[in-house]
Amino acid sequence: MENRERRNWKEHFPTPIYTLCSFEIKLPRAEKYKTYFVLKSKDWVNVIPITPDGKILLIKQYRHGIGEMSLELPGGIVDEDGQNRQAAFISAKRELREETGFTTEETKYEYLNKFSGNPAMFTNWSYSFIARDVKETEPVELDEGEDIEILFATPEEVKSYLLDGQIHHPHMVAALGLYFLKYPK
Amino acid sequence: MENRERRNWKEHFPTPIYTLCSFEIKLPRAEKYKTYFVLKSKDWVNVIPITPDGKILLIKQYRHGIGEMSLELPGGIVDEDGQNRQAAFISAKRELREETGFTTEETKYEYLNKFSGNPAMFTNWSYSFIARDVKETEPVELDEGEDIEILFATPEEVKSYLLDGQIHHPHMVAALGLYFLKYPK
Numbered sequence: 001m002e003n004r005e006r007r008n009w010k011e012h013f014p015t016p017i018y019t020l021c022s023f024e025i026k027l028p029r030a031e032k033y034k035t036y037f038v039l040k041s042k043d044w045v046n047v048i049p050i051t052p053d054g055k056i057l058l059i060k061q062y063r064h065g066i067g068e069m070s071l072e073l074p075g076g077i078v079d080e081d082g083q084n085r086q087a088a089f090i091s092a093k094r095e096l097r098e099e100t101g102f103t104t105e106e107t108k109y110e111y112l113n114k115f116s117g118n119p120a121m122f123t124n125w126s127y128s129f130i131a132r133d134v135k136e137t138e139p140v141e142l143d144e145g146e147d148i149e150i151l152f153a154t155p156e157e158v159k160s161y162l163l164d165g166q167i168h169h170p171h172m173v174a175a176l177g178l179y180f181l182k183y184p185k
Numbered sequence: 186m187e188n189r190e191r192r193n194w195k196e197h198f199p200t201p202i203y204t205l206c207s208f209e210i211k212l213p214r215a216e217k218y219k220t221y222f223v224l225k226s227k228d229w230v231n232v233i234p235i236t237p238d239g240k241i242l243l244i245k246q247y248r249h250g251i252g253e254m255s256l257e258l259p260g261g262i263v264d265e266d267g268q269n270r271q272a273a274f275i276s277a278k279r280e281l282r283e284e285t286g287f288t289t290e291e292t293k294y295e296y297l298n299k300f301s302g303n304p305a306m307f308t309n310w311s312y313s314f315i316a317r318d319v320k321e322t323e324p325v326e327l328d329e330g331e332d333i334e335i336l337f338a339t340p341e342e343v344k345s346y347l348l349d350g351q352i353h354h355p356h357m358v359a360a361l362g363l364y365f366l367k368y369p370k
Binding site (some may be wrong): 017064114141145 | 189191198200201202203205209210212213214215218221222224228247248249250251252255257268274298299301303304305306307308311330332342347348350351353354355356358359361362363365366367369
């Protein structure tokens with residue numbers, strides 16, 4: 001790997017989810033340093049919850065970027081310290097419980113993979129887990145501003161939602177696409 | 186759909202790829218308006234290029250968000266006017282040619298799907314196309330700062346790169362996951 005030296009890191013604009021930062025870098029083919037912008041963010045997590053009868057639990061929630069409802073997997077920001085797979089696992093269990101009221105035993109979780117937030121612009125990673133045999137055991141605890149509807153779909157229905165674009169959040173499509181690659185049934 | 190009224194749109198910080206903006210919105214369950222931040226961006230596009238012998242063309246490029254090389258599909262920003270599927274198609278052909286020197290006939294392209302940039306924070310969409318029978322016909326034209334290596338992988342190899350996390354850009358995993366769902370072979 002060629003040397004790519006960063007200098008002059010600046011934090012320009014913090015938001016509750018990420019901070020817009022910049023730095024200067026000299027790339028191998030370039031003659032001068034050039035400024036690039038990145039979004040510094042905590043890690044994210046999502047969960048593919050599967051019920052005892054083989055249905056996948058999905059949520060529908062309002063998303064401010066597109067200003068529309070979006071069909072997704074439960075998930076959120078990794079608030080736990082560490083910003084690694086272990087912290088993401090704790091977050092995964094918490095987000096599933098808070099957003100849906102569904103839980104399962106720790107041993108029923110399987111790590112699926114991690115994805116970049118978006119390697120061109122985000123500094124963080126997004127972890128995906130499978131949670132099997134999830135059951136409704138707890139009350140839902142929504143954050144202020146969260147407005148979530150729960151639904152259940154068979155694997156074949158989820159595949160059709162992916163193919164017809166109803167599920168279009170890139171991290172959710174990535175996680176579910178990988179799940180069906182690993183477990184095509 | 187309940188009414189969600191936006192007011193007081195502000196553009197805080199422009200970068201070459203997106204502009205950090207905010208607005209106030211009153212959600213159905215909330216009593217007051219609250220400020221949310223979004224990243225206003227042009228659409229993006231990526232292409233799954235397939236050679237006459239059935240290999241998938243991948244690129245490896247340096248990404249500033251993670252500060253590492255990333256294994257991806259060719260693609261980029263939709264610079265064409267319109268910001269719709271037709272504009273994205275023109276961009277797809279241009280990005281494939283500029284980044285790899287590979288081209289194919291228009292009729293060999295197939296629209297795969299569109300994904301949200303990230304519905305929680307980006308305003309834009311990312312379009313994915315399949316390009317069959319791609320051949321090296323043109324010189325590569327890299328933008329300043331682009332540093333791209335081309336490689337070819339069989340579908341089985343690409344599946345293994347998805348499962349082992351070597352391909353981790355969420356839009357690329359989403360596009361390839363959907364491709365293998367549609368064409369499992």
